[in-house]
Amino acid sequence: MSAVTSNTELSDSQKTSMKLLVIGALGVVYGDIGTSPLYAFKELFAGNHPIPLTEANVFGGLSMIFWALIVIVSIKYIVFILRADNRGEGGIMALIALALHEAQDKPKRAKWIMLAGILGTAMFYGDGMVTPAISVLSAVEGLDVVAPQLRSMVIPLTLMILIGLFVFQKHGTAKVGAFFGPVMGAWFGVLGVMGVYNLIQNPYVLLALNPIYAYHLLVDNPHMAFYAMGSVVLAVTGAEALYADMGHFGRKPIRLAWAFFVLPALVLNYFGQAALVLANPAAMDNPFYMGAPEYLRFPLVCLATCAAVIASQAVITGAFSMTRQAMQLGFVPRMLVQHTSEKEQGQIYMPGVNWLQLSAVILLVLTFKSSNNLAAAYGLAVTGDMVITSLLAVVVAAKIWGWGWYRAALLFAFFLVFEVIFLWANIQKIPDGGWFPLVAGVVIFTIMTTWKRGRMLLRKRLRSEELRLDAFVGSLAVGMPTRVPGTAIFLNADIEGVPHAMLHNLMHNKVLHERVVVTSVTIEDVPFVPETDRVEVRALKENFWTVQIRYGFKEEPNVPASLALCGAYGLPFSMMETSFFLGRETLIPKLNSEMAFWREKLFVTMFRNADSATNYFNIPTNRVVELGTQVVL
Template sequence: MSEDIGNGDDVGTRTRALVLGAIGVVYGDIGTSPLYTIKQTFGVHGAPPTTTNVLGVLSLVFWSLILVVSVKYAGFIMRADNKGEGGIMALTALAQRSVRSSQRARWWIVVLGLFGAALFFGDGVITPAISVLGAVEGMEVLAPGLAHWVVPLAALIIVGLFAFQNRGTGKVGAVFAPVMILWFLALATLGIWHVAQHPAVLRALSPYYAIEFFAQARWTAFFTLGTVILAITGAEALYADMGHFGQKPIRWSWFGFVLPALVLNYFGQGALLIADPKAAENPLFLMVPPVLLVPMIVLATAAAVIASQAVISGAFSVTREAIQLGFLPRMQVRHTSHEQMGQIYLPWINRMLLVLTLAVVVGFRSSDNLGAAYGIAVVGTMTIDSILVMIVFRRMWNWSRARVALVGILFLFVDLAFLTANADKVEHGGWFPLVLGTVIFTLMATWRRGRELVVREIKHGGLALEPFISSIVAHPPLRVPGTAVFLTANQEGVPHALLHNLKHNKVLHERNVMLTVETVDTPIAENDERVGVEPLGDDFYRVTLRFGFAEDPDVPNMLETVTNCGQPFDMMDTTFFLSRESIVATDRPGMALWRDKLFAFMQRNAIPATAFFQIPGNRLIELGTQVEI
């Protein structure tokens, strides 16, 4: 009995730890939205802060939190997990798996997934900028003369944030939860204080006031949706971080703590605006008693840094998944923790995000100016999530058409309303995530298509493997001791490296392995699908190693587990051969010439496959080959 109780206590302790961890990591983005949402809605270029408008906006904010975050993400989308993992790349892989019979459908899913991932990178640039700017702008309330220090101080904080990335989130992860819990408690306390002074503001819990707002303000109310969307930025984090914390802890922390704190604070800001419309210039910080303003600015800045950290870490994870799935060139991936596989650092992505984030801070200069850019990036990703999850509901879960249509209409009605309301903001900053997303989408699509063309050319110009082995048997060359492993993407052809070795060195090894590394469309490959071995005769073997898109491919370690390939693998007696392609851009059909040149540039700057697959350099022979595309 005591053992059972102990096990139950252990489970409860772990669940509580996951709930606290979720509060610290998952909700940083949406938790810092009160810094700028109401401020933008009723600011200089926003709606007049009349009582009717305030109640209408509060009703829109509340029901957006309920419909989008609570119903759509927590209620439905989180059920579409890819073996426990979430996020745009995991959802794309899941949707692809559900339509394997249709090549055209798979192509459209890839396009949607790539553009959704591209917009996520835009989120990774804008979130640190708008969160840190929104927090530091509290200095303007403290002392208006400090306004000119906002941009330099925000830039300094952002530089420090990105400089710390190579040390890993583990070193600051321990303080994430306490800081965010304190932040949400501060938001809730301030909200309760102001709501208590004007309890009539709670009428906005009724959707009637949102409808009345639209009936009276019409187009003003509709375009106000373009700033209301800021209240739900970070909603996709519930889904993206599901693999780290699980569905129940994320839902419990949302409904039991985060949602009430946010609603109370938004309604408190509304109560303040009804009492003092001039507070629209920065309602969150004007809620704070003057004696507590400095601690609140410090706490807000800490919360903004945590929100930024979560998005940056997410960008690292999405990049690794995109590399594994063949959408981006191989990059250096460093692990910053010996215990947690998910804590990684990609130097190139970190530098890119730093440069772009600083450019955004210097270029836009305020959270107000960034609001338009942020809204389009967020609602674009949410719309793509809705489309992809409907495909999963219909094709993988076999939901009826009527059920899918009912849920889909609800999701898309809300998403498209937000998207249309942001249309007028394209020229005021909304162009930025669209341009950035288009550039990143072009890079990913070009890399994917370029790799397909390279494999096609290799297959077209190569020799068939099995007749080659038959000729070797008939006319055997000199065989030398040891094992030769030839990395190849063409399982049916003779690797160029093998031909070069035989032509120039006039020898073959005793055992020759044609090795292909594949990435499956699940986060972690199942044990029974990890290794495939096919004997080809005369000590030739075709071996396939499979890894999940959230795994780091360690080829030598995996080969040492292979037992049905003749004798066991001894890395000290194994030599790896790799053909390193040199891409030549031509006007052949396949891609435009400029895309051929772009792909060749990306190929030259990708890290070698051997480094990515963790193959030791002292066991490697690389042979060059030229490929025209």
Template sequence: MSTEEEDRSLAKGRKNGIKTDDSEAEEKKNTTGQAAADDDQNGGGASEDDQKHGQSLPFLCLAALGIVYGDIGTSPIYALREAFYSHGGIDVLPANIYGVLSLIFWSLIIVISIKYLTVVMRASNNGEGGIIALVALLNPWKTEKTSRRYVLMLCGLFGAALLYGDGTITPAISVLSAIEGLEVATPAFKPYVIPITIAILIGLFMIQKRGTAAVGTLFGPVMMLWFAVLALLGIYGIAQHPSVFAALNPIYAVHFFQANGLAGFLVLGTVFLVVTGGEALYADMGHFGLAPIRLAWFFLVLPALLLNYFGQGALLLENPGVKQPFYEMAPSWALYPVVALATAATIIASQAVISGVFSLTRQAVQLGQLPRLNIIQTSHESYGQIYIPFMNWILMVATIGLVIGFQTSSNLAAAYGVAVSMDMVITTILAFFVAYRWGWFPRVAGVIAVLLMIVDLSFFGANLFKIPEGGWYPLVIAGLVFFVMGTWRRGRELVAQRLKDDTEPLDEFIASRDADARRIDGTAVFMTDEGSKTPPMLLHHLRHNRVLHEQVIFLTVHTEDVPRVPAADRLRIEDLGHGFHHVKVYYGFMQPINVPVALRFAGEFGLDVDIEQTTFYVGRETLIPTQDVAGMFVWRERLFAFMALNATRSTAYYRIPPERVVELGIQVEI
């Protein structure tokens, strides 16, 4: 951002009464307004942030290897094997080997290289990506329920829900497939594969509370070594049958479908395993920026993957009886080191998925789609490193249950792909409407969307046949999460409506209370929404205590449809007269909310707030499900009441000091 733009931004901030960044370091800096400029300068995306921290492009490419490409990078362990040996697989014949390799090659080119890295990742939400960020670009949260944008919002939320199923399957299939390599060395390890897998998974989830900062520094180098080994193993296999490169010709894929009919189409469901990490590319765009992700893909990841897949194909051409082509490519002396390295790579892939689920959950909570959860920041330097205890233990139980229930990675492969393929369809739809809304050559965007949809729907159609064999699992998980989201969203609407019905216009309240209310020293803060109604907690407080503080602040916290709100747009203050003020605080859906810090700096813009002399009045609603009031089914209202009761308290969520809080109980019928 230029100096002139910074000045305009800061001028706008001072005009509206703006805050600073949410940290103690930024507190001290902001006395000169510099923190606001810094935050504004770095609020737009990963590239500016990279420059701020002096991170070079090679360093970012290396880091992207460890986070972005863990899932797609471990697919060679099982993907090609499943195309031939999964349920209803095809015969290991030269024509089929060439056909499958051709499908793998063109899938990686079309889905990853073209769709995501060239098209979809242009839909950037201030530098951030992922399905929630994509939905937010349509700004659908307050639209009519019959509108197109509302329907698209529901599609996007269901797509987000699908990722929860994927978040449990990926660690299970990745680690299990790696440990199964021990069986290639000796069958004596077979009884220990599942116990070893479970032990690794338990250890993985147990260390989540410590954060990934220390381990994360090793992710990039380990994955670089992994991709180098993939390439070397592939070259070793290709040397045995160099003609395998003929599969680059797409005519082999066409002949494959012609020769195998429905069975050939079903193989698409296993070929899809090679691109299942595609969504991670888009979701992690904000961490590294587009350039490092693209460079890492085209110069290392794609060549390594292709060499390995073609090396496995060459091995099958030489020896059709091979059951584990990935491991059997390795020389006997290298087998145990390859298994160890594969285990490390799959743990890294699992870590990336778990962190992604944490990030997705935080975004959903910030946007009001899930109940408030305890979100712990595990790093002072990186906001993206968080830990959510509830989600961690749910993921651990579900992942271990999958390993015990499905027993082998081949069985798990039947459950894998349904959720991700449906997500890719939804992503294509949302990306088209974003392009249309932004006026990005609508006709060209339409043609591209149709072509990509043909590919996406082909994969999705093939994966539908997996539903009876395990594909039902991610759909059930997605349905449950989506239902919980809808119940929480609708319940909050009902509670807000009931509370508004029992209050009065704010201007009338201020006028009537100025003359007859007794005022005492200090500041009172009442949380409220954007409306013009008096906060119900304030009326409840007056009925019981019959006093008002000398200064009364109505505080509204907004979560915007952008990842980060610059400092110069964070805080707005409106003087309502008679000692009443309305303070509006704006955060992005990837920023922590800290109400005391925001209020502390309000003094720099004309509103002095001494936190030590401030009382925060927080409502604690007792929800009473009833059939007498129009709303949801009673059983669904009870579910909402249960979620509200067990949600993280607002004092912890907004980081309000508990010793400065007064809770007021109120009953609400829904």
């Protein structure tokens, strides 16, 4: 009897935990795609490239939206992409790491994977700039429906909300995060109820569930359908968040939230908007707000604004997480990372990223001035990211899942057919606003590839002048310099080489510490490294040691904490008797080098302004000695 009770309690506990995760996923994962009804259907018939508002076009466009949700989100992301987890973690950085792991012995393939991954990351940042602008602006535009005399307040109010949101980031999301799930739960409930309210008046539109209507639109007027697909893709914006946030909630809660809450609510609302405009074509100016009873429109504006802020918050924090992962994998310079929660390691704030995002968002709102105009800028970044995700997933499916190249390419070619058409349709919008994510993507891609290439070039230059550690230690037997008390830790990228800081210390001070530890930090292509594999200690002659420290790309390096683990291997540390020696290189660009001169100048600028290694590795500043050297690139 007691055993049965215990199992029941465990089952109830698991059910409660699952419910909480599903609610949390509603608040974080689905904020972006959940606010798409504010502008996606409207863009089809009242955007910059509208198609005529006829019954056949409404049915065709609506069918396209429904099947885009099924094919791209439900099948590609929910069924397949969520399988591509890197030890439980998702996102394009995890996908890059997985694909690169399988191409370690194939430099050419690894190069293309890295370039594709960097381009996808650049598209993610472009998406992250547009999402807050279009979400909040489209929500606040409801004022134009509720009270047309307040139209002039839409942009100032949007800017006030966005500035307040970004300013709040330094305080963290722990205080308001608990409200995200319930608010978005209410939002999806309202979406569904509004859809049913309008569907009852014209249930005939449910026939658009049949893909034959989408097919007829494609075949009968391919030119019109082509432009329609540029708007249809707005209904699936935010799909990449399902994968990016998998590590926070797990695969099952994300799938449950989609199947039982998000998908039904979205489908009902889109079909409700279609039913409304067929009954009242004038409602096409803003079918989302016009679909609510007049006395409920102002509360709906408030709820929509809250949902848009939550969607924006998820994108902003996603940019922080993505940047830290990119930093760990060596794609961007070191930046200041501040923790906003004592309990949750993942809750971070990056001032540099925050203010750059805010500047871009303000520029977008002031430049485009309406959600219709911003929709043109939105689609290109989203579709570009989707295409690259599919290409990287082919490598993962073929090599890691064991499908082989033929099966993997065949499956994702099916998705790529739709995504490439979406991408091409959005390329046509470049003059209308698609130029912004393109320019942002090119700038970010240039920065990331320059940093990656520059780091490789710098490491090559340093290694060309480096002595081998074993040979150096052996030579000390011939003429040992004076040894002074204490421990000296020299951080060096190459665990087998003699750090430049050590040579400079020996050259100028003529001494070595009685215990010398050469330490190297490596970021692995996995999210987390177990504590048992954190350090690898090796003892050399003359009381020299090497320590290899390993972290995952989602972990925060903490060298002193990791060195404390070395005591179990016969290498205990006392911080009060330990000094950290770091090399500080001054870079000098050179003409006719292996990298273009302008890129060298860009790399030198980024290198000079990068956050210090002391902060990055969490080393006590009062234990650090920096020794400089000049390096000609």
